[in-house]
Amino acid sequence: MSSTELPWARAAAEVTGAHGAAVVPGEELRTVALPGLALAVRTRPPVREGLPPALYVHGLGGSSANWSALMRELTGHLDAEAVDLPGFGFSPPPDDGDYSISGHARAVIRLLEASRRGPVHLFGNSLGGAVVTRVAAVRPDLVRTLTLVSPALPERRPQLSAVPTGLLAVPGAAALFSRVTRDWTAERRTREVLTLCYGDPARVDADGFRAAVAEYERRLGLPYFWDVMTRSARGVVDAYTLGGQHSLWRQAERVLAPTLLVYGGRDRLVSFRMARRASSAFRDSRLLALPEAGHVAMMEYPEAVARAFRELLHETTADAGRS
Template identity: 45%
Template sequence: MPEASRTRTRRAPAPPTVAPSSTARPSTAPLPPTDPPPPAWPGAQLPVRGGAVHVRTTPWAGRPGAPRERALYVHGLGGASTNWTDLAALLAVRCEGWALDLPGFGRSSPTPGGSYSVGGHVRAVVEVLEHVRAQPGEAAGRPVHLLGNSLGGLVTLLVAARRPDLVASLTLVSPAMPVYRVPQAFGRALLLVLLPGVPSLAERRLAGVTPEQSVRGMLQMCFGDPARVPRERLDAAVEEMRERTSQAWASRALVRSMRGLITSYLRVGRANAWRLARALRVPTLVVWGDRDRLVDPRLAPRLAAAVPGARLLVLEGVGHVAMLEAPEETARAVLGMLEDAAAEAPAGTSADTAAPEERAG
């Protein structure tokens, strides 16, 4: 991967009732090389309620006697499980990984009925988490480390709030937290997907975009410095986009999931994501690029301050997908959190949380 970028953490004053966040501590653990970038991890279909999702697995690569834990990775809007290839390779020194394609994305078919609500994505993640936790092995039955980006960040936050028994820690990479001002990169036309009949028009327009055009647009929108993307990753992204354009549901999944995301912002009361963030009790890391054009980086200190005990990492020159653009810095911050959480755990206790289960949805 490209040379690691420098990091800088910014801290904003927290509201009087919320404790300030702390700076993320980078781990000094040896990490495997990622140059050349590793290929996409293998995957298979996993049954979930009413259908199946495609899940890629990253084998544990720790040293003998090292902790062997589990992690689940959830991509953002328009992304796929392959977005986590590099970060999963680095975190494999501690965690064997599972990365799913949300329904309608990557190699996952839509659920029957074609629902792309945030609640539907939450249910899919909960089912995969239950599957991962139940797998035989050293970490069987233990909560799983949960990582999400963008839409996947919002989804994983909701999962952690509603099913804390399944979650050992939470890493939020530029999560799509509710905002009430459309990012400039989106443009006003994006709000039209809320109008009846318009989503179908947007789907037809998206279907006419070539894979090369899609990848170029994604790079400009999602990366702080598109020139740093390795040629191997560009070629793989174009090939993946070609595969996606052959899927009849691809444009619909993108547009309808965007609509589901925007409508989720209208939730108030106990269902509001900001309110749920203040109730989180799992170790949490907030990661943001200061060149994020899709989700305002100024939300980073606000979210880190809202989550009790959260850590904050703001990366200079990085855009919306830090796990792709700065995988080593992101991995070291995640590992630092996991190391400290293990050191602080009372002797003789497991990683299980005692919080009661809540029904997801």
């Protein structure tokens, strides 16, 4: 899955633009243009020169904005960027229409190669967790540490609350859901998403809720919204069925980077019981268990996730110094 042999891999052009986005104060949004691919990248300028680089990758239906709180917590420790995967956030669909885990991983690899920022501290949530696991397995040269928040790694018995999301992969399911919910207001849609993703939706304040509603309305207006959701969900399901060397669990075992695993006790999409298997699969792992968190712990408890990452950063920096 490496793209190092491709002659255009480093031929990137950066275009700064507002995108019509409501960017969090202190953040900037720009587009990185690659052949057949354009990726919106969110940045929070580092507080000083020389900080280690980081890249954040969101989950299904999310965007780079999912990492804003954690980026703010770690602004004194990392030179951070967060990417909108192809078709999500402010990134348009890719020319090849590939929304598989491998397709998204290739997009991340191409971004890292074009920016020449690697190796980076790589973060992933949910779908993004599966994506960066694959990146770390096939391109260890690009990854300094790996932080996975509720990664979408295969489960034999998914929770019942996760089944509707998986059903998006079934042909026609998205169109049916769109018809069934056509009378739902953006406020109701947003509440449903928050209930699914947060351990306690009440942690979202009024301003945050209004911003989420506005973003949901914008994305529902995109002509490719449901197609991207359907194909990306199908990509997750397909990845769950792969065996052999392409199995996500087999690739997790190949990851060399020190890994921080974050699991929420109230996660309705990724079972908390998967924490034990993940801890065994990743050879150099440490676990942060947050009993009250849901699927997006970096949004609900950014201080706790940041504290655990700072410990990982201190540990790996000290190890590098001894070496």
